[in-house]
Amino acid sequence: RMAVGCLVELAFKVASGEIKNGFAVIRPPGHHAEESTAMGFCFFNSVAISAKLLQQKLSVGRIL
Secondary structure (H helix, E strand, C coil): CHHHHHHHHHHHHHHCCCCCCCCCCCCCCCCCCCCCCCECCECCCHHHHHHHHHHHHHCCCCCC
């Protein structure tokens, strides 16, 4: 949960222009987790959660 929260906070600060860019060194990275299934040591897909929240809260259309 802390890893997801850190990434979400960083993503919102970059998307809103508060900071120019950022790099999140977090564990677990979430790359094994599916949308609704934990896999390996990844309980949450932090990138997918951050992207979805950016779309919902800031109306971000495209995410790389």
